[in-house]
Amino acid sequence: MPTVSRRGLLGSGVAAAGVAGAFAAGRVTGEEDATAGAPSSYPFRGERQAGIVTPAQDRLHFAALDVTTDDRAELVDLLQRWTDAAERMTQGRPAGPVGPTQGSIYAPPDDTGEAIGLPPSRLTITFGFGPSLFVDEHGRDRFGIADRKPAALEPLPHFSADMLEPARTGGDLCIQACADDPQVAVHAVRNLVRMGFGTTAVRWSQLGFGRTSTTSTSQDTPRNLFGFKDGTANIKAEDAALLDDHVWVADGDDPKADWLVGGSYVVTRRINQTIEVWDRQPLGDQQDFIGRTKDTGAPLSGGSELTEPDFGVQGSDGPIIPRDAHVRVVHPEYNDGLRILRRGYNFVDGTDAIGGLDAGLFFIAYLRDPRTHFIPLQRTMAAHDALMEYLRFTGQAVFAVPPGTAAGEHVGQALFA
Numbered sequence: 001m002p003t004v005s006r007r008g009l010l011g012s013g014v015a016a017a018g019v020a021g022a023f024a025a026g027r028v029t030g031e032e033d034a035t036a037g038a039p040s041s042y043p044f045r046g047e048r049q050a051g052i053v054t055p056a057q058d059r060l061h062f063a064a065l066d067v068t069t070d071d072r073a074e075l076v077d078l079l080q081r082w083t084d085a086a087e088r089m090t091q092g093r094p095a096g097p098v099g100p101t102q103g104s105i106y107a108p109p110d111d112t113g114e115a116i117g118l119p120p121s122r123l124t125i126t127f128g129f130g131p132s133l134f135v136d137e138h139g140r141d142r143f144g145i146a147d148r149k150p151a152a153l154e155p156l157p158h159f160s161a162d163m164l165e166p167a168r169t170g171g172d173l174c175i176q177a178c179a180d181d182p183q184v185a186v187h188a189v190r191n192l193v194r195m196g197f198g199t200t201a202v203r204w205s206q207l208g209f210g211r212t213s214t215t216s217t218s219q220d221t222p223r224n225l226f227g228f229k230d231g232t233a234n235i236k237a238e239d240a241a242l243l244d245d246h247v248w249v250a251d252g253d254d255p256k257a258d259w260l261v262g263g264s265y266v267v268t269r270r271i272n273q274t275i276e277v278w279d280r281q282p283l284g285d286q287q288d289f290i291g292r293t294k295d296t297g298a299p300l301s302g303g304s305e306l307t308e309p310d311f312g313v314q315g316s317d318g319p320i321i322p323r324d325a326h327v328r329v330v331h332p333e334y335n336d337g338l339r340i341l342r343r344g345y346n347f348v349d350g351t352d353a354i355g356g357l358d359a360g361l362f363f364i365a366y367l368r369d370p371r372t373h374f375i376p377l378q379r380t381m382a383a384h385d386a387l388m389e390y391l392r393f394t395g396q397a398v399f400a401v402p403p404g405t406a407a408g409e410h411v412g413q414a415l416f417a
Contacts, residue, residue, distance in 0.1 A: 065200040150256075
């Protein structure tokens with residue numbers, strides 16, 4: 001395959017998806033894959049949806065949509081068409097069966113064409129269903145599935161430091177597209193949104209760059225916009241027992257939601273970081289807030305990045321790792337062993353009204369039950385974490401993520417059976 005030249009800044013993204021901001025520069029071809037030895041593409045169909053334990057790619061386009069029809073058949077038809085399109089696009093083919101240039105000149109193409117000539121770039125497309133799909137804000141069961149709504153699928157509560165914007169919160173459906181090429185990820189969401197015209201409308205969307213978590217032991221730990229390594233202790237794809245305990249919904253978790261067995265829940269939080277304030281803090285204070293060194297990512301108690309923190313080590317003024325350090329506050333040792341699979345991304349959406357960066361972390365976490373695995377952890381963090389002074393939460397959502405799709409099925413088929 002010929003090498004694709006690197007590009008500069010990719011602009012404001014997909015107008016139809018209401019995307020503000022832009023991706024940072026760069027694109028990766030199949031030969032320049034960001035993860036050594038990784039395949040250039042992942043199959044869409046399988047036991048689990050791709051994009052959860054898949055080694056995290058470098059770029060993200062996440063969209064939450066509202067369903068604008070009350071017709072169950074129309075919704076199911078869209079899910080069928082989305083499944084077919086996702087299967088094609090993850091293999092580097094057009095969204096539609098005809099393609100962007102081969103159809104009638106008197107009809108719109110069934111693919112928008114901006115990915116012509118680009119490799120699959122390890123694209124994954126992951127779908128989820130929000131609480132309002134089952135029972136809307138008016139209490140209506142529009143699609144006859146209210147009795148199959150998981151008990152754990154409820155809108156997230158309000159937490160300390162939340163400054164939630166309704167336009168960045170909630171949604172009936174979600175699409176997560178991850179790839180090593182920003183244009184491939186945007187192309188995927190753009191075409192799925194286009195296919196949904198008349199059935200769905202974008203509620204909000206988010207572009208992300210520079211993954212902030214490691215989801216495989218084959219990956220190096222990345223850095224967040226505070227400059228620290230992020231996701232060192234994340235659950236990895238190779239941790240099968242931890243995934244079963246903390247990520248995958250198990251048989252018997254919720255008898256009325258058996259369609260979700262083998263799937264998961266995804267929580268998203270748009271976290272604005274007060275970059276300018278953080279940048280004025282001394283290095284020692286920054287390291288105390290995190291509980292790790294900025295250089296190697298090692299815990300302040302000593303060792304290397306992967307050394308387990310020793311919270312008992314004392315200094316002249318108290319614990320070497322402060323009691324309100326992030327690494328201590330969220331550690332499983334202080335949270336009844338709770339673990340989550342993080343899959344977040346940095347974002348920079350230009351500047352705010354006073355000239356500061358509108359930037360931060362688009363937090364994505366996959367977990368077995370939001371009530372037991374996310375809400376208690378977030379409440380603990382909100383009450384005790386020194387980092388909270390530098391964070392503002394402007395959007396959030398939760399979705400049930402069904403298991404993978406077998407041949408001849410569409411995503412979420414068991415829910416609508």
